[in-house]
Amino acid sequence: MIPEIGHFSLILALVLAIAQSTFSFKGASSNQPVFMSAGLSAARGQFFFVSIAFISLGYAFYSSDFSVLYVASNSNFNLPIQYKLAAIWGGHEGSMLLWTATLSLWTMAVTIFSQHLPAQFRARLIGTMGLITVGFLIFILFSSNPFERLIPAALEGRSLNPLLQDPGMVFHPPVLYMGYVGFSVAFAFAIAALLGGELNPEWARWTRTWTTIAWIFLTVGIAFGSKWAYYELGWGGWWFWDAVENASFMPWLVGTALIHSLAVTEKRDAFKMWTVLLAIFAFSLSLLGTFLVRSGVLTSVHAFASDPTRGLFILAFLAIVIGGALILFAIRAPKVGLGGKFGVVSRESFLLANNVVMVVACGVVMLGTLYPLFLDALGMGKISVGPPYFNTVFVPVMAPAFFLMGLAIFSRWKNTELPSLISRLKWAFIISVVTAIVTPAVMGQWKPMVSLGLLMAFWIITTAMVSLYDYMVAGSGNLILRVIRLPRAYQGMILAHLGVAVFIVGVTLVGGYGLEQDLRMSPGEKVKVDQFTFQFDGVTQTAGPNYMAVRGHFTVSKSQGAPIILEPEKRSYQEDSMPMTEAAIETGLMKDLYVSLGEPLNSEAWAVRIYIKPFVQWIWFGCFMMAGGGILALFDPRYRRKNKKALG
Amino acid sequence: MKRLLALFLLLLSLALNAESIASDPLVEARLKSLSQELRCLVCQNQTLADSTAPLAEDLRREIRELIAKGMTDEEITNYLVARYGDFVRYRPPFKSQTALLWLGPTVMLIIGFVVLWVTLRRRNKTLPNDYEVADEI
Amino acid sequence: MKTQLKYLIPFVIFLMLIGFFLKGLNLDPREVPSPLINKPAPMFEQPLLNDTSKTFSSNSMLGQVWLLNVWASWCTACRDEHPLLMAMSQQIDVPIVGIDYKDTNPEALDVLSKLGNPYSAVATDVEGRVGIDYGVYGVPETYLIDKEGVIRYKQIGPITVAALQEKIIPMIKGLK
Numbered sequence: 001m002i003p004e005i006g007h008f009s010l011i012l013a014l015v016l017a018i019a020q021s022t023f024s025f026k027g028a029s030s031n032q033p034v035f036m037s038a039g040l041s042a043a044r045g046q047f048f049f050v051s052i053a054f055i056s057l058g059y060a061f062y063s064s065d066f067s068v069l070y071v072a073s074n075s076n077f078n079l080p081i082q083y084k085l086a087a088i089w090g091g092h093e094g095s096m097l098l099w100t101a102t103l104s105l106w107t108m109a110v111t112i113f114s115q116h117l118p119a120q121f122r123a124r125l126i127g128t129m130g131l132i133t134v135g136f137l138i139f140i141l142f143s144s145n146p147f148e149r150l151i152p153a154a155l156e157g158r159s160l161n162p163l164l165q166d167p168g169m170v171f172h173p174p175v176l177y178m179g180y181v182g183f184s185v186a187f188a189f190a191i192a193a194l195l196g197g198e199l200n201p202e203w204a205r206w207t208r209t210w211t212t213i214a215w216i217f218l219t220v221g222i223a224f225g226s227k228w229a230y231y232e233l234g235w236g237g238w239w240f241w242d243a244v245e246n247a248s249f250m251p252w253l254v255g256t257a258l259i260h261s262l263a264v265t266e267k268r269d270a271f272k273m274w275t276v277l278l279a280i281f282a283f284s285l286s287l288l289g290t291f292l293v294r295s296g297v298l299t300s301v302h303a304f305a306s307d308p309t310r311g312l313f314i315l316a317f318l319a320i321v322i323g324g325a326l327i328l329f330a331i332r333a334p335k336v337g338l339g340g341k342f343g344v345v346s347r348e349s350f351l352l353a354n355n356v357v358m359v360v361a362c363g364v365v366m367l368g369t370l371y372p373l374f375l376d377a378l379g380m381g382k383i384s385v386g387p388p389y390f391n392t393v394f395v396p397v398m399a400p401a402f403f404l405m406g407l408a409i410f411s412r413w414k415n416t417e418l419p420s421l422i423s424r425l426k427w428a429f430i431i432s433v434v435t436a437i438v439t440p441a442v443m444g445q446w447k448p449m450v451s452l453g454l455l456m457a458f459w460i461i462t463t464a465m466v467s468l469y470d471y472m473v474a475g476s477g478n479l480i481l482r483v484i485r486l487p488r489a490y491q492g493m494i495l496a497h498l499g500v501a502v503f504i505v506g507v508t509l510v511g512g513y514g515l516e517q518d519l520r521m522s523p524g525e526k527v528k529v530d531q532f533t534f535q536f537d538g539v540t541q542t543a544g545p546n547y548m549a550v551r552g553h554f555t556v557s558k559s560q561g562a563p564i565i566l567e568p569e570k571r572s573y574q575e576d577s578m579p580m581t582e583a584a585i586e587t588g589l590m591k592d593l594y595v596s597l598g599e600p601l602n603s604e605a606w607a608v609r610i611y612i613k614p615f616v617q618w619i620w621f622g623c624f625m626m627a628g629g630g631i632l633a634l635f636d637p638r639y640r641r642k643n644k645k646a647l648g
Numbered sequence: 649m650k651r652l653l654a655l656f657l658l659l660l661s662l663a664l665n666a667e668s669i670a671s672d673p674l675v676e677a678r679l680k681s682l683s684q685e686l687r688c689l690v691c692q693n694q695t696l697a698d699s700t701a702p703l704a705e706d707l708r709r710e711i712r713e714l715i716a717k718g719m720t721d722e723e724i725t726n727y728l729v730a731r732y733g734d735f736v737r738y739r740p741p742f743k744s745q746t747a748l749l750w751l752g753p754t755v756m757l758i759i760g761f762v763v764l765w766v767t768l769r770r771r772n773k774t775l776p777n778d779y780e781v782a783d784e785i
Numbered sequence: 786m787k788t789q790l791k792y793l794i795p796f797v798i799f800l801m802l803i804g805f806f807l808k809g810l811n812l813d814p815r816e817v818p819s820p821l822i823n824k825p826a827p828m829f830e831q832p833l834l835n836d837t838s839k840t841f842s843s844n845s846m847l848g849q850v851w852l853l854n855v856w857a858s859w860c861t862a863c864r865d866e867h868p869l870l871m872a873m874s875q876q877i878d879v880p881i882v883g884i885d886y887k888d889t890n891p892e893a894l895d896v897l898s899k900l901g902n903p904y905s906a907v908a909t910d911v912e913g914r915v916g917i918d919y920g921v922y923g924v925p926e927t928y929l930i931d932k933e934g935v936i937r938y939k940q941i942g943p944i945t946v947a948a949l950q951e952k953i954i955p956m957i958k959g960l961k
Binding site for chain 1: 676680684685687693694695698700733734735736737738739740745746748749750752753756757760761763764765768769771772
């Protein structure tokens with residue numbers, strides 16, 4: 001019964017979503033408040049019914065209703081409760097429902113927090129979001145219905161892929177989707193503005209808040225995913241340039257560009273069409289990611305069972321939504337004014353230079369990800385483009401961006417004198433260079449790549465410090481008060497940029513000084529890696545809620561301090577013959593100790609991999625700092641103040 | 649330097665009697681750097697270095713033997729390409745089909761900055777001086 | 786007019802992408818074409834499955850068209866392919882040589898005694914070395930080799946009825 005309620009709710013939601021967009025667009029074009037408010041109510045109703053559907057599916061998982069095909073294929077009785085619920089998005093159908101539910105949630109948020117917007121603009125906004133929802137609901141109902149019955153019902157489900165039975169599965173997809181789908185709001189703002197012609201600084205300010213929120217979610221979501229891969233996949237990497245990772249990274253890069261370009265549009269009323277184009281791109285790349293993951297055109301560790309029919313549907317949807325948006329863009333763009341004037345060296349131009357680098361970086365990721373597909377489609381052979389390619393080309397592309405970041409903080413709107421900039425930053429530059437050269441030598445071994453990485457990180461840090469110092473000298477009160485009194489947007493920018501520096505430090509040092517040992521160890525044997533002695537104390541058998549595990553025991557001792565116990569596991573799940581490696585990690589600010597258990601080599605000895613990962617936590621900490629910077633910027637009073645004014 | 653360090657660490661570890669999987673640390677260091685550039689064909693989205701699939705283990709064994717035979721890294725890569733095609737290389741070789749792949753990033757970056765420069769210059773010439781919008785940090 | 790057209794650039798690029806994706810939907814990214822097609826089949830000489838004191842040499846097949854099928858007892862897809870191989874051994878007039886890949890002999894012999902033996906000879910490849918020479922990455926794989934010992938066709942994964950009728954049988958006829 002409950003699954004039928006869910007299914008029926010989806011149908012109702014589809015009807016309401018159609019009403020949402022028809023009424024809204026009709027109301028906007030004829031300026032009739034009745035239609036516009038009908039569209040608004042339909043949007044809220046649509047959210048209500050999608051929520052019912054989502055809860056119904058959740059209930060089916062909670063109650064292990066194996067008469068539902070999707071539940072039977074992704075859950076079983078023994079699955080711990082948190083994974084039963086996470087299994088809602090463990091397969092294709094349910095994750096599409098999560099996509100749609102997230103979209104509905106954003107729509108609901110837009111209906112609530114858009115009262116200050118001009119009525120027609122607001123209606124077009126909600127109408128556009130309705131159109132996207134219609135597409136996804138049709139897709140779910142006609143090709144990916146999670147409520148499909150299984151007759152006769154299965155006695156026991158097939159369970160969730162053991163790889164996904166991890167706390168990461170509970171958080172990573174919803175947060176990532178909040179980011180992905182959140183760009184639909186920026187997209188809808190762009191379409192509404194193109195339709196109505198409200199491209200002005202006000203528009204940029206409205207859009208900026210929504211974009212920043214989506215960007216924060218995406219940043220955190222990607223960081224979660226990276227960290228999950230780090231501990232779950234058992235070889236200690238944090239980024240694999242896998243097609244699906246790239247699919248989430250591309251919208252992030254363009255989203256980052258969009259945040260910066262919105263600043264130019266907001267302050268200077270300039271580069272409006274470029275900003276609109278980025279808003280369209282950001283969401284297009286989210287849709288593209290969905291297509292790449294689900295159509296099977298690329299191989300990936302994450303890919304869902306590939307299904308060309310579904311691929312064709314998403315492709316058609318992609319063509320309509322993005323193609324339509326780009327045609328609208330081509331029609332409207334020539335009529336938009338240029339905005340404020342600024343010098344070739346100015347804050348505006350620095351922000352736009354950031355845009356160039358971010359968009360090119362996204363282009364590089366896309367080129368590498370899709371190139372095998374291009375060649376294959378042209379019948380020119382099969383190739384692989386993997387981490388060695390991306391690592392080679394990505395760093396040189398990003399390096400100028402990091403350098404510009406330092407300069408940009410000091411630049412002024414409209415015009416900046418280059419000579420004054422150089423004289424003010426020469427000390428920051430000298431300090432960065434010296435530290436970058438000396439630090440790797442202190443770490444034990446001088447490497448050019450490490451030095452280059454640290455130079456970029458220190459450059460960002462020192463320039464941020466000089467800038468902070470400038471503001472502090474100008475302020476009054478004690479030191480802490482002075483920091484607190486700085487504008488939130490500025491604080492957020494500094495924090496996010498420092499996050500980039502922290503991230504670079506982590507990436508550089510773990511790449512430069514990470515150690516790895518492939519060993520054959522019998523109980524009682526010891527190995528010294530770096531300054532740590534790892535002793536293997538043998539294995540014991542343990543049982544989890546739905547798996548059996550061999551647990552290895554390692555005692556790690558340093559010259560001083562208490563020894564650390566590390567217990568990596570090798571789990572075999574009842575339903576799946578593939579054993580899962582569960583690494584044991586001792587996390588630290590300066591380094592992680594990482595042990596994973598390989599195969600048993602004979603009755604006693606085991607293959608063991610030991611890694612030392614210096615500063616690896618800084619990678620994710622840096623990402624969280626970037627997200628934190630975004631949150632701070634959201635609290636900048638100018639967004640609330642002016643919104644209230646517009647409302648009054 | 650890296651190899652020396654690895655050698656040193658491995659000698660240390662041997663002294664303490666936990667055995668490395670490989671008998672020769674120099675071979676192992678080369679295997680590692682080589683296999684990070686090669687794709688595991690069974691799992692398809694892992695490098696040969698990271699994969700624990702049986703075929704990956706066989707191929708690592710094969711590579712160890714080829715290194716011991718004195719083949720260069722390039723010869724070993726060619727040996728594998730002859731059997732599995734360019735598909736095994738995670739770093740595609742530069743040839744006419746991949747020219748766009750390798751030159752693309754540089755070309756895009758140059759085009760990007762040229763377009764930005766030209767747009768900014770042209771914009772500056774066409775706009776009047778007195779356009780004012782809100783001016784704060 | 787020129788300035789108007791430049792705003793169409795994103796749309797045009799997008800259309801090209803869509804074209805590639807449309808094409809890509811019909812391609813299998815997992816299928817890796819063998820570089821060995823139209824190259825001489827690597828020579829091997831391996832112990833026979835039913836009598837390890839004797840060996841099978843690929844040179845002994847020179848002068849005839851033959852199929853080389855890589856399989857194993859642990860491979861479930863091979864089990865699906867088995868009935869088709871049995872039918873082929875009776876209806877197609879070319880020898881099918883098996884390579885028992887990374888397997889143990891008792892288990893392999895057990896499978897053949899239960900399901901029937903479609904092979905004219907089965908060589909063993911316990912360490913997977915012949916497999917590497919032939920670029921095997923997923924069993925079952927089947928090679929069609931001509932009279933000069935040149936590989937003409939490779940089937941990755943189980944032979945399908947379609948592949949048999951449209952590719953393998955016509956090619957065999959052409960090669961004879």
